[in-house]
Every structure is written in C-alpha cells, then in structure tokens.
Amino acid sequence: xxxxxxxxxxxxxxxxxxxxxxxxxxxxxxxxxxxxxxxxxxxxxxxxxxxxxxxxxxxxxxxxxxxxxxxxxxxxxxxxxxxxxxxxxxxxxxxxxxxxxxxxxxxxxxxxxxxxxxxxxxxxxxxxxxxxxxxxxxxxxxxxxxxxxxxxxxxxxxxxxxxxxxxxxxxxxxxxxxxxxxxxxxxxxxxxxxxxxxxxxxxxxxxxxxxxxxxxxxxxxxxxxxxxxxxxxxxxxxxxxxxxxxxxxxxxxxxxxxxxxxxxxxxxx
Amino acid sequence: xxxxxxxxxxxxxxxxxxxxxxxxxxxxxxxxxxxxxxxxxxxxxxxxxxxxxxxxxxxxxxxxxxxxxxxxxxxxxxxxxxxxxxxxxxxxxxxxxxxxxxxxxxxxxxxxxxxxxxxxxxxxxxxxxxxxxxxxxxxxxxxxxxxxxxxxxxxxxxxxxxxxxxxxxxxxxxxxxxxxxxxxxxxxxxxxxxxxxxxxxxxxxxxxxxxxxxxxxxxxxxxxxxxxxxxxxxxxxxxxxxxxxxxxxxxxxx
Numbered sequence: 001x002x003x004x005x006x007x008x009x010x011x012x013x014x015x016x017x018x019x020x021x022x023x024x025x026x027x028x029x030x031x032x033x034x035x036x037x038x039x040x041x042x043x044x045x046x047x048x049x050x051x052x053x054x055x056x057x058x059x060x061x062x063x064x065x066x067x068x069x070x071x072x073x074x075x076x077x078x079x080x081x082x083x084x085x086x087x088x089x090x091x092x093x094x095x096x097x098x099x100x101x102x103x104x105x106x107x108x109x110x111x112x113x114x115x116x117x118x119x120x121x122x123x124x125x126x127x128x129x130x131x132x133x134x135x136x137x138x139x140x141x142x143x144x145x146x147x148x149x150x151x152x153x154x155x156x157x158x159x160x161x162x163x164x165x166x167x168x169x170x171x172x173x174x175x176x177x178x179x180x181x182x183x184x185x186x187x188x189x190x191x192x193x194x195x196x197x198x199x200x201x202x203x204x205x206x207x208x209x210x211x212x213x214x215x216x217x218x219x220x221x222x223x224x225x226x227x228x229x230x231x232x233x234x235x236x237x238x239x240x241x242x243x244x245x246x247x248x249x250x251x252x253x254x255x256x257x258x259x260x261x262x263x264x265x266x267x268x269x
Numbered sequence: 270x271x272x273x274x275x276x277x278x279x280x281x282x283x284x285x286x287x288x289x290x291x292x293x294x295x296x297x298x299x300x301x302x303x304x305x306x307x308x309x310x311x312x313x314x315x316x317x318x319x320x321x322x323x324x325x326x327x328x329x330x331x332x333x334x335x336x337x338x339x340x341x342x343x344x345x346x347x348x349x350x351x352x353x354x355x356x357x358x359x360x361x362x363x364x365x366x367x368x369x370x371x372x373x374x375x376x377x378x379x380x381x382x383x384x385x386x387x388x389x390x391x392x393x394x395x396x397x398x399x400x401x402x403x404x405x406x407x408x409x410x411x412x413x414x415x416x417x418x419x420x421x422x423x424x425x426x427x428x429x430x431x432x433x434x435x436x437x438x439x440x441x442x443x444x445x446x447x448x449x450x451x452x453x454x455x456x457x458x459x460x461x462x463x464x465x466x467x468x469x470x471x472x473x474x475x476x477x478x479x480x481x482x483x484x485x486x487x488x489x490x491x492x493x494x495x496x497x498x499x500x501x502x503x504x505x506x507x508x509x510x511x512x513x514x515x516x517x518x519x520x521x522x523x
Contacts, residue, residue: 010381013378014375014376022367088364094363096328097376262328264329
C-alpha cells in the first residue's frame, strides 16, 4: 500500500475538526490571528504613505510595502498556524491519546497543514480587507501571481513549522519560543521590503538559497516592473520542495525519536 | 479443537526489555493474556507497569522483545492493531476547551467509529455522562473526567482495553460505578482487559488473573485466589505488601 493511499481523510478531518472546535469558541484566538497582521499592516501602511512623499523608489509604486507586508504575514502565519496547532496538543497533554490511536504522524501533519491554511486565511484575510479599506491597496492587484506567491510562502511556512514542531517534540515546551521567532531569521535575507541587490554580494549568495527571496523578488517584478518572473517562481518551488521534504523527514525522525525515548506521553512536562 | 485452530491469546509478550540509559525499567518479561479475560498488572511505583502498557500501545519502543496483540506484531502492524484496542491513562488528558461531545466526536473519527452519534449517545447513557456532554471537558470534576476518558476508550468497542489506574483519585461511589461499567462492557463484548492498578479490592473483584511486577520483572502470577493461598494471606492487599517488601534476591538487579 502506498503512503498516500494509507492516509485516512477521516482521521485528518478529525484533527482539523478538533482545532476548528477550538477556534469556534475562542474569539481570543481568532482576534490574535488577525491582530498582528493588522497592526503590522497599519504601521507599514503609514510608513509607505510617508515614504511616497520622500522619493523612495520602492514607495513610488502604490501598495508595494503593504503587499510585501501581507505576503510576509502569509509566511509567518502559515508557520505559526502549523507550529501552534502542534503545541496546542502539548498544552492539552493530548499527544499520548493521539499517537495511541490509529492516527499516523503523516495524517497529523496533513491536518496541521489544513489548520494552518484556515488560520492564515483568517489572519491575513482580515488584514488584507483592512488594507483595502484604509489605503485602497488590494493584495489582489497582484492578480494570478498572488496564488503562486501565496502557495509558495505557505509551503515555506510549513517547512519551518515542521522543523520547529520537531524541535518542540525533542526538547518539549522549552523550545516553544522558536515557534514565534524562528521565521524572523529569514526576514532580513528575504528582501521583503527592499530588492535583493541591496544586500552585500556574499549575503545575496546565501539569501538566494531561501525560497522566500525568490517570492519577494517575484512580487517586485509584478508590482514594479509589471513582469511575472517565471524563473523566480520555479526557483521558489524547487527550493520549497527540498525544504518541505527535509522538514517532513526531520518531523518524522523526531517522532520516532520520541517513541524511542518514551517522550510521546510525557512530552511538554 | 486442534491446537492450530485455537485463537491466539489477546496479548503475547516475549522477552520485553526497556532501558532508559543505564536504568532497566522492564527486564525481559514474558506473559500471555487470554482472550476475554480481565488481568491485573500489579506492582509498586516504578515497577515497570506504565512502561509495559506504553510498549503494548507502541508509544514507547522496546529495547528488546516482541509484543503481539490479537495475533498482530505491534512493531510491524501497529496501526492495524490500534484500531481494535484502546486505553485510558492518568498521564494523558483530553483538550480542556472542547466539550465532552466534541472530544468524543474527534476520537470517534480517529478510530473510524461507524454510526458515531448513536455510539456516543449509547455510551453517554451507559456511563451517565449525558448531562455534561455539552460542557467543556476542563470544567468537569475528576470523577466526571474519568467517565469521559472511559467513554473515549470504549468508543471503538475495543477487543483489547488497557487501563492504567482507571479508578485512581475517584471516591468509592464513583470508583464502584466505573468498575461496574467496565465489568458490564467486558461481559457484553467479550473484550480482554489489562488493568494496572494499586487498588487491591478492585483487583479481587474484577480480575481472573494477576501479573505481579517488581523492579521491572514479573515475580509472580496466578488468579487472585491462588496468590492469596500461595502467600498464606487473606487478601490481595497483604499479598501485594509481601511482594513489594520482600528482599531482592542476590544478583537480581544484574
């Protein structure tokens, strides 16, 4: 039986349902999802308005900073949505129940991917609506390329989320802060608010190994030069394929390690 | 009936070892649990009971040895056998923000329970949890949580049920109800129950067989009546104390 055929849609749905139940009754969680993207967007929206009157080339293009911010939030919320869904199980001391059920680790990962998608749509969707209302900037102005950027950034977020969750499984809740901070390592190298050419050459060489650098360069291609840079898309897709595969491998290895060390039941303590 | 036609024991454990660094928590134990029986796994704190149950569930990998449940090798076919078994343990919990009903629905889907709503309704009536199905699990008392935990464990009508201290922290009334409910389920379904417990009256009342563990080994086994007679005692409580307090034979820790 192939690995894909062995996955049960019902078990994946069960875990998605468990997190939707949580969201449905916790307005605090929903507000938190929308809070930071909204705050960031408001802040950067005003910065962009200021820069627009001060000849910054990037700010000459309406909405480029706000769009960059919203795309960054897709990455951040995607990763956070994945990692926090896993950490919620640790808080609940529920991992023992889950892993002593027929649920496979790959099904748990598939469920967390779906939950992360829901959480990202709630968080970034709220901020995107507000950006349209406040600055008449719509992220949908990116057109179809938005779908490619959105998908790539989410996959990048999941790759980081898998690795963070693996570390939490290895080190317990002591590693929880990584869920909040890990993605920011990529921020200066990804060229979110400035072109990659701003970076020193040696740092550029490093930065091009990040799929996010290609996505943001692609975004500027669409917004500034009105060109869809196909090679940037394919580079991002290829790098994401590598990182998400490595992330899944690290997560599964960490799961087996937790079984060997007897941590699946006690993890989080 | 020929020997080949006999169904395999519900649980077969052979040479099971579990080491945590230099500490050997489980030291090469072997035992069988007959189908349809209720067996107690007894021992003091640190005797290796919870490690043994964790290895039966496959959430802890053995350092050596094999576990077969319902004829399936847990090491090789874990997911196949997990559908047919279930467990309760005081060391794990259910999400506190979800209602009892939501928790049961999630686990019903995980175990692929057919006619989920009817099953939850039947268990709610049987275990007297219907009044708080809509309440968040985190707001329940210890006794109510235990009953919910048992409802979760019975959702898939398991053929093998592992119970780690199922009545710990319950008052005598609730403890008695839980024991009666488990016994009813066992009689009605013919399921096999393996219970780790410190409650000796519970063992005498419920169990056909007892496995006595001490420092990671099975040091004695038999029915409660046989053990009481063998040790010349009146109750399992006294047998337990005899086993727990007797001197470790020289070289046993090697």
